[in-house]
Amino acid sequence: MGTSRILIMDEVEVHAGSAGAFHDAYLQRYAPGAKKRGMTLESSWRTPVADIPERPATLYFIWSVPDSQAWWAMRVGTDDEKKTWWHSVEDLILRRRRLFLTDLAGEAV
Amino acid sequence: MFVAIKSIGFAAGVATADRRRLKAALAATLPGVVTSAVVDTMPYALNGGEFMWRAIFPDEGAFHDCTESGEWRRDIAPLLNPAHGVRVDGVGYEPRWSGVRDRGLNDGIWRLLLISCDGGSTLDQWDAMERDHLLMPGHVPAIRNWAFGRVQQASGCRRWTHVWEQEFDDVNGLMGPYLHHPIHWGLVDRWYDVECPERIVDPWVVHAFGKIPNSILTPPT
Numbered sequence: 001m002g003t004s005r006i007l008i009m010d011e012v013e014v015h016a017g018s019a020g021a022f023h024d025a026y027l028q029r030y031a032p033g034a035k036k037r038g039m040t041l042e043s044s045w046r047t048p049v050a051d052i053p054e055r056p057a058t059l060y061f062i063w064s065v066p067d068s069q070a071w072w073a074m075r076v077g078t079d080d081e082k083k084t085w086w087h088s089v090e091d092l093i094l095r096r097r098r099l100f101l102t103d104l105a106g107e108a109v
Numbered sequence: 110m111f112v113a114i115k116s117i118g119f120a121a122g123v124a125t126a127d128r129r130r131l132k133a134a135l136a137a138t139l140p141g142v143v144t145s146a147v148v149d150t151m152p153y154a155l156n157g158g159e160f161m162w163r164a165i166f167p168d169e170g171a172f173h174d175c176t177e178s179g180e181w182r183r184d185i186a187p188l189l190n191p192a193h194g195v196r197v198d199g200v201g202y203e204p205r206w207s208g209v210r211d212r213g214l215n216d217g218i219w220r221l222l223l224i225s226c227d228g229g230s231t232l233d234q235w236d237a238m239e240r241d242h243l244l245m246p247g248h249v250p251a252i253r254n255w256a257f258g259r260v261q262q263a264s265g266c267r268r269w270t271h272v273w274e275q276e277f278d279d280v281n282g283l284m285g286p287y288l289h290h291p292i293h294w295g296l297v298d299r300w301y302d303v304e305c306p307e308r309i310v311d312p313w314v315v316h317a318f319g320k321i322p323n324s325i326l327t328p329p330t
Binding site: 006068069071072075079082083086095096097098100102 | 288289291294295298299302303304305306312
């Protein structure tokens with residue numbers, strides 16, 4: 001299909017005071033498995049921009065895979081491991097989304 | 110039009126002769142059948158069996174009459190008994206949606222997907238999931254003919270809720286343009302992916318495909 005780089009974004013809104021705990025858990029317990037599945041962590045962000053423990057925060061983690069072959073390689077298998085991970089952090093999360101993104105046509109990567 | 114489908118597999122101990130007898134009995138002209146086909150399941154299926162049977166009946170009642178017929182009771186039912194090492198995933202449905210691009214398809218591929226939506230999923234979620242699937246035929250010309258709908262009768266290892274069938278010119282159409290289309294991995298797959306909050310489809314699916322001499326999805330004219 002000629003698909004180029006695919007971005008995978010986890011947008012996770014966490015309860016007040018839980019940003020640090022979720023961030024640590026994500027990097028320590030989720031990221032190693034994702035990297036084994038061929039995903040590259042491109043960047044991570046947060047909003048609000050300052051740590052305000054009294055308020056919820058939204059964390060963004062952007063991953064990439066080089067093409068749709070690599071997308072399927074990270075997608076297939078290890079369902080139990082993935083389910084266990086997301087279940088383990090349910091109590092920290094208010095809501096979340098996983099978005100798939102591609103570069104706009106003609107935009108240099 | 111009512112479509113009955115069975116994906117049939119066998120435990121290692123089931124005699125080759127019994128497998129052949131069942132296959133031949135299903136391939137025979139059964140009461141009430143408009144058209145039918147028996148298709149060998151190709152490698153790389155997920156939870157597929159050894160072969161699949163697909164039959165078109167005028168309506169659900171005709172299918173019921175067929176399974177109550179002497180031929181079925183004598184030649185087929187005993188060989189479908191799970192106690193004898195036979196594993197059957199079966200559905201009956203009326204395709205709510207379908208499309209024909211190539212009624213004269215020759216030497217193609219039929220692909221069967223049986224899925225089971227979670228018991229707690231809502232009809233609104235089903236509608237949204239179905240709408241995403243229905244985008245695919247329009248965007249993937251490799252899908253030559255297709256049918257999709259909600260299951261009316263289900264048996265096997267899951268309470269199957271939907272059937273999604275397509276025909277392709279060859280297996281490359283399935284493994285290439287279909288599998289790798291952005292609508293597939295970027296939109297439709299969210300309903301299946303345990304990492305996506307939208308997921309409502311049980312990860313255990315029957316995904317099977319096999320060679321067909323001509324189209325089996327397009328109803329006779």
